Amino acid sequence: MPILEQGYEPYRGPVGGGRGNFLAIAGAALRRNRRWYAWVLLLLSLLFGSAKEYFLVLACYVPRALGFTDDNPFFTAFANHPNLYPDMMATQTFWALVMAITVGAGEIAEDLRTGALVFYLGRPLTRLDYVLGKVVSVSVAVLLVTLLPTLLLFTVQAVFEGRWEWLAEHAAIPFAALGYSLLVSLFASGFVLGVGAVARRRRWATVASAAVLLGLWFTALVVAPPTGWTGSGMEERRIKQALAEARTEEETKAALKRLSDSLDPIGSASERAEWRALAPDSTLAACGRDLFGTPVPSNFPWKRHWVLALGVPLALLGVLWRRVRAVEIVS
Amino acid sequence: MTPPAPPLLEVRGCSRWYGPVIALNSMNLALGPGLTALVGPNGAGKSTLLRLLTGEIRPSAGRVLVLGEDPWNNPGLFRRVGYCPEQDALYEEMDAPGFVSYMMRLRGFDPAAARTRSEAALAACGLPAEAWGRKVGGYSKGMRQRVRIAQAVAHDPEVLFLDEPLTGLDPVGRRELRTLFRSLAERGTSILLSSHVLHEVEATTDRILLLHRSRLLAEGTVQEIRDLLDEHPRSVEVSCDRPRDLARSLLAHAAVEGVRVAGDGTIVVQSRDPAALYPAIVRTVVEEGHAVTRMESPDDDLEAVFRYLVRG
Numbered sequence: 319m320p321i322l323e324q325g326y327e328p329y330r331g332p333v334g335g336g337r338g339n340f341l342a343i344a345g346a347a348l349r350r351n352r353r354w355y356a357w358v359l360l361l362l363s364l365l366f367g368s369a370k371e372y373f374l375v376l377a378c379y380v381p382r383a384l385g386f387t388d389d390n391p392f393f394t395a396f397a398n399h400p401n402l403y404p405d406m407m408a409t410q411t412f413w414a415l416v417m418a419i420t421v422g423a424g425e426i427a428e429d430l431r432t433g434a435l436v437f438y439l440g441r442p443l444t445r446l447d448y449v450l451g452k453v454v455s456v457s458v459a460v461l462l463v464t465l466l467p468t469l470l471l472f473t474v475q476a477v478f479e480g481r482w483e484w485l486a487e488h489a490a491i492p493f494a495a496l497g498y499s500l501l502v503s504l505f506a507s508g509f510v511l512g513v514g515a516v517a518r519r520r521r522w523a524t525v526a527s528a529a530v531l532l533g534l535w536f537t538a539l540v541v542a543p544p545t546g547w548t549g550s551g552m553e554e555r556r557i558k559q560a561l562a563e564a565r566t567e568e569e570t571k572a573a574l575k576r577l578s579d580s581l582d583p584i585g586s587a588s589e590r591a592e593w594r595a596l597a598p599d600s601t602l603a604a605c606g607r608d609l610f611g612t613p614v615p616s617n618f619p620w621k622r623h624w625v626l627a628l629g630v631p632l633a634l635l636g637v638l639w640r641r642v643r644a645v646e647i648v649s
Numbered sequence: 650m651t652p653p654a655p656p657l658l659e660v661r662g663c664s665r666w667y668g669p670v671i672a673l674n675s676m677n678l679a680l681g682p683g684l685t686a687l688v689g690p691n692g693a694g695k696s697t698l699l700r701l702l703t704g705e706i707r708p709s710a711g712r713v714l715v716l717g718e719d720p721w722n723n724p725g726l727f728r729r730v731g732y733c734p735e736q737d738a739l740y741e742e743m744d745a746p747g748f749v750s751y752m753m754r755l756r757g758f759d760p761a762a763a764r765t766r767s768e769a770a771l772a773a774c775g776l777p778a779e780a781w782g783r784k785v786g787g788y789s790k791g792m793r794q795r796v797r798i799a800q801a802v803a804h805d806p807e808v809l810f811l812d813e814p815l816t817g818l819d820p821v822g823r824r825e826l827r828t829l830f831r832s833l834a835e836r837g838t839s840i841l842l843s844s845h846v847l848h849e850v851e852a853t854t855d856r857i858l859l860l861h862r863s864r865l866l867a868e869g870t871v872q873e874i875r876d877l878l879d880e881h882p883r884s885v886e887v888s889c890d891r892p893r894d895l896a897r898s899l900l901a902h903a904a905v906e907g908v909r910v911a912g913d914g915t916i917v918v919q920s921r922d923p924a925a926l927y928p929a930i931v932r933t934v935v936e937e938g939h940a941v942t943r944m945e946s947p948d949d950d951l952e953a954v955f956r957y958l959v960r961g
Contacts, residue, residue: 440734441752
């Protein structure tokens, strides 16, 4: 006799679907992480990650909009430089990683510590739902730091330009920004969730993730500093002088190229650029250059940055996958 | 003739070990509807059995079936199953309806239905409505326990697993929840409740599974299990005005194996034939005019049965 004909109360809840379970997990994680320091960090990331580019674009277009006829060549050159968006996103990358650590590093550790994982494992959920939910929760925080200000800047610039031709010429930028943001999201979530899953307390997961990130970042900075950093103020003065003395278009371009190299966040002009790959933000920024198609010379060996940018998070998500199961201590 | 109904929960030759440690040893059991308690001391294998039944872990040998299906890697089955784990793992930042709603969302309910069910379940579990707006982090242990149970019952499961569900509750709370469990069982839910507190189990149900050192020691009602223990004489305590006289008289009965004077007017009578013992005591008391103030068998409670079993 079938079980349900034995006088049991039949289950009357939903029986199908479940494809959006990861969204419920992501939503709950995001709601729990709406802490004051996450908002402060978002503000800082916008200030230090995007404010410079906003200033350059506004300094170029606002005088025009106000009726000033003489464009400032410095601001005009920067606002239309092909590296404007990839460099802005490269700077955002560091902040995106910091944001990911802040909101995501403790997510798995806390579930492991408290045993909340059991609540998930006793539900009609798969491990994929759980992992995907956590990845999406971190990714949303990352996208707030990267994609949102970038698309907003693009919109501002498009409005000031006010020409369909300009929009058609630069139509690839939003797609490249989206692609790059998704790559950073994957890397950041894989990195923080994977490293964080090794710990069993939110605090230690955060410390471990931050230590790994900063350790790699400082090592890369010492071993292969970006060109401009070695000369610091001296290099800056030289470049400004070269720009001021530039008489021809070629001279101006050369000076701007020098400036661009000196500020290059991925240190592609560094003599030991391959060591910059140690810093996750540089590796990701190198991928960004590829996505934006910007013609900047990179000393990075071929496609190594892509192998790192995709391989590291996937390997760490593999670690996480192994950790997401019932934990029982038997002595 | 109708074939016998398949059991709701079935464990066939199931063992689970962690390296050299055996957590569950060759267990066989089949459970039907109603409320069944899983009893045993800490480390007996109760939680391991529940984890096997909820698909969290896989048996090292043997098979586990819930509602006729293997729970391992079978998320669809858990739509029909409720589970209240032992861990106090609530999200501190959420309020109670928010947490239970979230758990219902993970079961596929839409937000409105999840909210309605969560509020109904919290009310049924006795969490005061005034506390619903507060964060779970500020709840007492008993309130947290009610939230954990609410998330397990809110979707009206066919099978309900409760791991130490009454821990941390005050006597009133325990009574309320016992009533809830019994009413769920009467409605047709099959409940397996684990506990290491014997008197608590005894007050909840008389259908028990006794686990000890990773093995199923006995199953049935307390009485049935007690009746299996033929080698242990049944004790009956009688308090009266002339205990030594009563002891002397009772020793003359064939059903009485021994009598011990315990002091303060009480004697402990031992027998292997309780069916004959009780009439013998009553007859003697009436005939000799003893003033009996108390008569009870300490062996009839679960604690005593368990003590006998684990000593055996």
